Every structure is written in structure tokens, then in C-alpha cells.
Amino acid sequence: MAMTHLQPDPSPYPADAFAAFELLSSAILVIDDDGLIRYANAPAEDLFEVSVRQLYAVQAGDLFRDGEQLRQSLEEARRHLFADKRQILEIDRLGREPTQVSVTVVALDGQPWPALIELREIEQQLKVDREERLLEQAQANRELLRNLAHEIKNPLGGLRGAAQLLEAELSDPALIEYTQVIIQEADRLQTLVDRLLVPHRAPRIVGDVNIHEVCERVRSLVLAEYPNGLRIVRDYDAAIPEFRGDKAQLIQAVLNVVRNAAEALSARIAAGDAEITLRTRVARQVTLAKQRFRLALELHVMDNGPGIPPELLDRIFHPLVSGREGGSGLGLTLTQTFVQQHEGVIECDSRPGLTDFRLLLPLP
Structure with a gap:
């Protein structure tokens, strides 16, 4: 030019x-x-x-x-x-x-x-359009989950109570075993429902947040769970300023992503070469949720695992979608909710050998 x-x-x-x-x-x-x-x-x-x-x-x-x-x-x-x-x-x-x-x-x-x-x-216009669709989809998912959780919660309490009353009338241990199954499954469903309602129930506690304190807390928690075979690399920009937010929510949001990464790295952890990188940078002139911000925090959580299956990649933030046996499919949904409550967005790119979750949060 x-x-x-x-x-x-x-x-x-x-x-x-x-x-x-x-x-x-x-x-x-x-x-x-x-x-x-x-x-x-x-x-x-x-x-x-x-x-x-x-x-x-x-x-x-x-x-x-x-x-x-x-x-x-x-x-x-x-x-x-x-x-x-x-x-x-x-x-x-x-x-x-x-x-x-x-x-x-x-x-x-x-x-x-x-x-x-x-x-x-x-490319930027396509990205903005995609983010708008994700925001609309996330809002619809939250409304659906909240309504579904309330609809399940009411009969669930009655079901558990009826099982307890029935158990009190039974003398045969074999029959009591059946009522215990009902009670335990009702409790399991209650726990699931409570998790669905967490973002809507818990009050936000807003204060000054240092993103590196959040990353360090998550890093120590995950390394305590995986003391051998996993390396978590720090790649921080020390100049990133503090911002207003709910520190507990952000710790949970980042922890969900890092734990998912660690679980996906099981084979590499066994081989001793698993690696997760926490990278922080400042992004400039960023549009988040249709609003322009002069500065934004860019946090990458990257791992060297097998990658997310292509058929799941577009749905990983949907509720009850999990690529792991026994997973609830709620961790990334809650992460997306917490990030959006901070006016931010979360995205993911993945291929074999590199999965990169990118969180963008506005800075003052």
C-alpha cells in the first residue's frame, strides 16, 4: 500500500x-x-x-x-x-x-x-455475527434449563418423601433396598437440578479482580489433583490491570475449562508429557455482546491433548453435552454463563494436538 x-x-x-x-x-x-x-x-x-x-x-x-x-x-x-x-x-x-x-x-x-x-x-464481521448467535442461543438455553429445573424440582421432592414414608412401613430388607434406590436417585437428580440453578440463585459478589490470582488459584487446585505427568505453563502479561468482577465465579469458570483439559489429557499424563498453558494478553478495540471496548482481557487455556471431536465442537457450550464418559455436560455451560455475566465471551478452536479456549473480558 x-x-x-x-x-x-x-x-x-x-x-x-x-x-x-x-x-x-x-x-x-x-x-x-x-x-x-x-x-x-x-x-x-x-x-x-x-x-x-x-x-x-x-x-x-x-x-x-x-x-x-x-x-x-x-x-x-x-x-x-x-x-x-x-x-x-x-x-x-x-x-x-x-x-x-x-x-x-x-x-x-x-x-x-x-x-x-x-x-x-x-472475518471480523463473521465473528461478530457468530457471537451474536451464541449469545442468543445461550440465553435460550438458560431459560430452558431454569424452567426445566423448576419443573423437575417440585415432583422430585414429593417422590423422595413418598419413598421415605413407604420405607417406614416396610419390614422386609429386600423391599427397603428398592426404596433406598428411589431415594438415592432422587438425591442425585436434586444435585443435578441445583447445579442447573446455581447461576440464577447465587448472588454475585463484585470486587477488584486480578486475573493472575485467579489463574494461580486454578493452577494450584488442578496440580493438586494431577501431581504427576502434567505441566501447567504460565504465560502472563504482568501489565494487565485489575477489573471489577466476581472472583469466585471467574475461578469456577476457569477451573471448569482447565479441569476439562486435564481430563482430556489422561493419555499424555500417563506418558508424562501433558501440558496446559495459561496465557494472558490485552486485546484492543474489541466488540463484546454488541458493545465496543477499548481494552479487553484475553485469557487462553491451551492443551496438547487429542482435540475435541468435530461433531461436538459446535455444541460444547450446550447444556448436557459431554464428550467424556460420565460427564454431566454442565461445566462449560456454567463457564459460558459466568463469562457472559461479566459481559465477556468464550470461544474454542480445536484440532489434534491443540485445543484453545479463549476468554475475552472487558477491561477498564
């Missing part, structure tokens, strides 16, 4: 003319009559990986591999031949593969600038 490094000239527009664009998650470029960039917001800096100073007064078409298409669209916008026009173009960034972006040119009336350009990475 050919760019001239010009010193910004005094803007012909009011100082606050573009303030609203800084609140948007998409990249915005404001273009003058000559096709030059006169304003770029922070997401545009992130997209092109250069500063506003480097973007200022650059020919917008020079930013793209096939800039002639854009130059033609800007000329048509200047002549008011359309209201808006969308096209797919490619940008080059140093050390990266060419990136496809959705480019929308908007013709403006009654403004001192003739056009603006809105840009979104195709």
Missing part, C-alpha cells in the same frame, strides 16, 4: 465534527473532493495498523490492492449517483496475508465532505 507521510494540515472541519465516529466499532474514513483521507477513527488505525498521522491526506484508493474500483466509487459518490455502495476489496499489511474487507462508500448531502467509507474485515 503506497502512502505518503504528510504532516496533518489544519482541518477545514469543526473539531468535534467526527466525535461520533470514535464510538463506532467499524473503521471510518472521511474523504474530501480529491479522494484524500481527512479523518480516520481508532478502528481504522487498527485495521490498517498505522497511525492516523500516516493515513491523513493519503489517497484512499492507494490503501487497497485494486484501488481503481474505490476511486471510481468515490467519484460516483461525489456526483451523487448513489446513496451507498458496497464492494469487497483487499488490503495489504506488512507481514500478513492480503485481507478481504467489506467496503461501503456512503454519499453525503449537506456535509462539508462528499463521502465517507465504512470498512469491516470479512
Whole structure:
């Protein structure tokens, strides 16, 4: 991408003319009559990986591999031949593969600038759409589970009580054994129902949270369970600030993921080469639950296990879905609930030899 490094000239527009664009998650470029960039917001800096100073007064078409298409669209916008026009173009960034972006040119009336350009990475747009679907699905799952748990809970108490009354009238030990089976199974179902209702019942205790204290607590708990054959690697960014949250919920959320990883590593633990990595980083200009955040915590839980079966990967956060014999299928569902209660998201990528759970939480 050919760019001239010009010193910004005094803007012909009011100082606050573009303030609203800084609140948007998409990249915005404001273009003058000559096709030059006169304003770029922070997401545009992130997209092109250069500063506003480097973007200022650059020919917008020079930013793209096939800039002639854009130059033609800007000329048509200047002549008011359309209201808006969308096209797919490619940008080059140093050390990266060419990136496809959705480019929308908007013709403006009654403004001192003739056009603006809105840009979104195709991959990023697909990611946002996927996160929105996951949020909607998670909300539907929570409502279903809560309603189902309440429907089960009421007759369950009556069933257990009736079994206890019947047992009191029986003298034959063989028959009492049957009532004990009923009582024990009722108790097991009660425990399951209580777990389903935990996120909705327990009050949140919000305070200052240091994510590395959370990681260290989880690390010590899991290593106590697996003292031999498992290595948990710390890869922390010490500059990550504290944030407001429920520390107990976050410990449980991370613990569920790390325990799942340890259970999936059973063969490697036996061989002595099992490894889980806890990595923390700061992500910038992140959209979470349709809201834009300047900074976000990015926590990766990575393991070198066999990977999640492809047929389960899209459903691992659904309730009662488990890839492990005897698993309840509630651990990751609860983790997703706790993360979403902190306005965050959790994602997973998996292939043989590497499973990566990524938690994103907004930072102040």
C-alpha cells in the first residue's frame, strides 16, 4: 500500500465534527473532493495498523490492492449517483496475508465532505455475527434449563418423601433396598437440578479482580489433583490491570475449562508429557455482546491433548453435552454463563494436538 507521510494540515472541519465516529466499532474514513483521507477513527488505525498521522491526506484508493474500483466509487459518490455502495476489496499489511474487507462508500448531502467509507474485515464481521448467535442461543438455553429445573424440582421432592414414608412401613430388607434406590436417585437428580440453578440463585459478589490470582488459584487446585505427568505453563502479561468482577465465579469458570483439559489429557499424563498453558494478553478495540471496548482481557487455556471431536465442537457450550464418559455436560455451560455475566465471551478452536479456549473480558 503506497502512502505518503504528510504532516496533518489544519482541518477545514469543526473539531468535534467526527466525535461520533470514535464510538463506532467499524473503521471510518472521511474523504474530501480529491479522494484524500481527512479523518480516520481508532478502528481504522487498527485495521490498517498505522497511525492516523500516516493515513491523513493519503489517497484512499492507494490503501487497497485494486484501488481503481474505490476511486471510481468515490467519484460516483461525489456526483451523487448513489446513496451507498458496497464492494469487497483487499488490503495489504506488512507481514500478513492480503485481507478481504467489506467496503461501503456512503454519499453525503449537506456535509462539508462528499463521502465517507465504512470498512469491516470479512472475518471480523463473521465473528461478530457468530457471537451474536451464541449469545442468543445461550440465553435460550438458560431459560430452558431454569424452567426445566423448576419443573423437575417440585415432583422430585414429593417422590423422595413418598419413598421415605413407604420405607417406614416396610419390614422386609429386600423391599427397603428398592426404596433406598428411589431415594438415592432422587438425591442425585436434586444435585443435578441445583447445579442447573446455581447461576440464577447465587448472588454475585463484585470486587477488584486480578486475573493472575485467579489463574494461580486454578493452577494450584488442578496440580493438586494431577501431581504427576502434567505441566501447567504460565504465560502472563504482568501489565494487565485489575477489573471489577466476581472472583469466585471467574475461578469456577476457569477451573471448569482447565479441569476439562486435564481430563482430556489422561493419555499424555500417563506418558508424562501433558501440558496446559495459561496465557494472558490485552486485546484492543474489541466488540463484546454488541458493545465496543477499548481494552479487553484475553485469557487462553491451551492443551496438547487429542482435540475435541468435530461433531461436538459446535455444541460444547450446550447444556448436557459431554464428550467424556460420565460427564454431566454442565461445566462449560456454567463457564459460558459466568463469562457472559461479566459481559465477556468464550470461544474454542480445536484440532489434534491443540485445543484453545479463549476468554475475552472487558477491561477498564
